[in-house]
Amino acid sequence: MNSLTFRLLEVFQEVVDGGSVTAASNALALSQPTVSLQLKKLSTIVGLPLLEHFNGKVHMTEAGEAVYRCAQEVLSSQATLRSQIQALQGMETGSLKLAAVTTAKYIAPPLLSAFCKAHPNIDVHFTVGNREQIAQRLKQNRDDIYIFSQPPEDPIVQAEPFLDNNLVVIAPGDYTGPDRxxxxxxxxxxxxxxxxxxGTRKAVDEFCTRAGFTFxxxxxxxxxxxxxxxxxSGLGLAILSExxxxxxxxxxxxxxxxxxxxLSSSWHVVTRKNRPLSLAATAFAQSLLNKTPA
Known part of the structure; x- marks a missing residue:
């Protein structure tokens, strides 16, 4: 495939990840016409449309999804090589792309803060979303590391528990109903x-199915x-993570x-087996796994 460059793949990845040409131009410090021209060039090289617009949003075509997977693999390998060379030169730099489900935002920031203080030159991108959104990012190979309480079941996924995540039944402070x-x-x-x-709802539904209980x-x-x-405020009861x-x-x-x-469950460090991790991502994953479960 003639003239396919790292830059073209990088531009395409940023357009998809950011959801627009504008977001990509801001992320890459390029003008919007330049980004549009790069997209057109890449589409010409591939010989098929890569993106389509629907309801004001950018969506990948089947060819676009193939190019996106290629971009993820190539750019990830490039980042890994760069961090390894820098490590050999005595420079601790690199990048870390972390994505976590919403409940994990209560545990991830302190862990991430400690890691960033120990490695101040590492560029971190942290994304939070619901389980379906983060599972989709995992499927698209968009990040280095993911944090789930209920990891997707997929042979390409590697999940390791690193912290307890217990779900409890809670009530208002002045609750006087059934207890014990x-x-x-x-x-x-x-x-x-x-x-x-x-993830919380999935765990609760599984428990209720076993118990024969319906809300x-x-x-x-x-x-x-x-x-x-x-x-x-007294609206009712709930089941949430401690x-x-x-x-x-x-x-x-x-x-x-x-x-x-x-309900006993765990937070998991989740990675894709086919994605090479940079030194930064490997170090962060190891920092999580070295934590003692609560």
């Missing part, structure tokens, strides 16, 4: 649940913070003693 009970004793209580697709008319809220505040309660007053939230809880 089973989930069935709470069947008449209003529950506030995460949306389908979140009655639950309220769906797509944010841990909103659920926590709603419980504190990590989301770390900075909450015990007067606002009460953890109920329910049979089968806390």
């Amino acid at each position: 009970c089973t989930l069935h004793d709470l069947v008449n209580e209003k529950f506030l649940l995460r949306e389908h697709g979140s 009655r008319d639950p309220m769906i809220i797509e944010s841990n913070e909103a659920i926590r505040l709603s419980v504190a 990590h989301t309660l770390a900075q909450v007053s015990s007067n606002d939230i009460k953890i109920l003693r329910v049979d089968g809880f806390p």
Whole structure:
């Protein structure tokens, strides 16, 4: 394939990741006409359209997805080589692309902060999204490392637990209903649940299936913070990770003693087996795995 360059692949990757020519031009410090010209050149080289616009958003064609996978592999290998050469030269630089599910934002920043202080010259890109969004990024090979509580089941995925993630049943601080009970004793209580697709909801649904329990008319809220505040204000009960309660007053939230809880799970460091990790990404993964589970 003639004239296919690192720069063309980099521009295409930034357009896809940023969702627009404008975002790519800002990220790469290029003019928008230059980015558009690079895209046109790449499409001409491939011989097929790579992008299409639908409802104001950029979407990859099948050919675009193939080129994007190539860009990820080539640029990742290039970054790995660069960091290895720099390490040999005694320079600790490089980049780290980290993506985490929303609940992990309570644990990732302190870990990332400690790592950045120890490695100040490493360029870090940190993305947070719901489980479906981060699973899609993993599928597209967009990041070095992912943090999941419920890793996708895929033979190309490598997942290693590094920290406990227990789910508990919580109630308002002034709650006087059933406690030291089973989930069935709470069947008449209003529950506030995460949306389908979140890791927390997946774990809760699996537990309820095993227990033969069904929530009655639950309220769906797509944010841990909103659920926590709603419980504190008396809207109902919820099942959340203990990590989301770390900075909450015990007067606002009460953890109920329910049979089968806390639900035990773990946070996992997730990588793709076919993606070579840079020295920076390898060091960060190792820093997580060296942590003692809570």
